[in-house]
Amino acid sequence: MRLREFIFIRLLMTIPTVLLLATIVFVVMHVIPGDPVVALLGSKVGSEKQIEVIRHELGLDRPIYVQYVDYVGNIVRGNLGYSLVRNRPVIQEILTHFPATLELTLWSMLVAIPLGIYLGVVAAKREGGKTDAVIRMGSLIRWCIPVFWLGIMLQVFAVMYAPFFPLSGRLSAQLTLDKITGLYVLDSILTGNTATFADALKHLILPVFTLGTAMAASITRLARANIIEVLGEEYIKVTRLKGCPENIVFQKHALPNALIPILTYAGLQTAMLMGGAMLTETTFSWPGLGRLLLFAVGYRDFNLIQGCVVFWAVIISVFNLIVDILYAIIDPRVRF
């Protein structure tokens, strides 16, 4: 009963967060100079009158507060509007692009979380030693490498030495796939399509390596620091003094406590990536939300931009909620 109340209150609290983010986007789009109609017309320079007509049709000639109230009202009703450039409802555009982003995110985190925690554990166990130094430097340097550069270097390597790896996209052009979930690997398993399955996996390797190691680097750093901190706590000393074997001290007493903040971090990062990893998606021409947003920004498609950001805000809030609930279940100290 109490957990249910907690979830309900947290759900209510996501509403102001989403509204605040939506408002920031609205303000940025309307305060900053740059006429959307002129941008929309692009090279087809219309006459003053044409511009006026389009402005009126789009409702851009109304007072700004009317536009704002209208905009918020639409979001509350779940109506993200219509994309003028794509000529489709925004929500459809988002749902078409979301599976690609979801697939990239899931695989990357599947690589990053175990790898990051493993390296963090190894480094923390040998704190101050050579292995620790190597892992620390390695993760620091990996953190400093931009994903797009690593991606391009991998592509160069593939071009010159390993033509096995496709450079971009999700699937080779000659292959077909019945889409069920939109996650290509899953879909090819469900339909028993082995050729497509192998091809989809092949397309995933380079982007997942690029994004996964980036995430793993920060998880490693966090895991190492947390484990070292927990190992220095009094209760660990007490456990050791009462004669508990070292590996049990570590696995049963230290590790679970050290992993709690990592769970939070990994959850938030997953949410961030689900809004679209713009740089990785651009590098590998991955047709996800990040590229959709960049496209929308390039064409100043207001509705599409706002839709992408609101969608993102909702995902971030939902993930925050899930992490909080998990937290409450894992950590008995947390009171609702």
Added chain:
Amino acid sequence: MSETLKKFLRRFAIASKSSKLMLIAGILLIFLIVFLYTYTSFFGYSPLDTTGDLLSPPDNEHIMGTDQLGRDIFSRVCIGSGSSLTIALIAAAFSLIIGSPIGALSGYFAGKIDRVLSVIFDALYAFPGIILAILIAVMIGPGVTTTSLAISVEYIPQYFRIVRGLALSLKERPFVEALRALGARSRNLIFQHILIYAIPSILALIMLNMGSAILAVSGLGFLGLGLPPPTPEWGTDLGRGRDFITMGVWWASAFPGLMIVISVVAFTLIGEGINEILRTTTTGIKV
């Protein structure tokens, strides 16, 4: 001020070898970048001059090869540090100037204002910075000032948090109470005594932020939203060079990226080094 510096140097003397090494290595790398910049601007090729050799591979004359317009990549890469570092510095300075005084005031006076400000900055913290940077870059158009301001928004909450936390704990300390009893004004207390204490941690944060700002700038450049051409900028050059990788041209994108990595590593090492040293107490024990 000198008190803070002395304390830091005392900590530095007894800090662990690795943290000293990190700090020193980072500073040396910055020197290297500055040296390359000055050397190239006096003795190297001009980063804007085109030669007849388009996309020629690295050789003795052009040690990093030439780009698609026949410009010397080495000098573009060395001069390119100018714009990236300037933008990073402005971004860090701007977020510092906005974030830390508000943080100090919020932590010092606590109460309702503090709660409202904390909620606002938390929301800003959750906002994906790159989206804002992209929106601003597209709407206003790219430039050194706009790009750095756009990037800085992401860092303001970090200064707010760190200074607020310090102010919250410092205001209970006896020396602050003593000063207050002596009739010191709140304004003087905050700006002359509390903010001074935050300087080392702020310095570490500035360095870490400059590292990530360089990543952000080059990311925008890579997306084609960076400084307008022909200004040499790592991300933009890298993005252009990418069009030729299927022809086996690796140098046009490899070297600008390498410089990004070197400079980000440099600032991160300094930032982490300072943080490590701050964790060492004057008795040599890490806290």
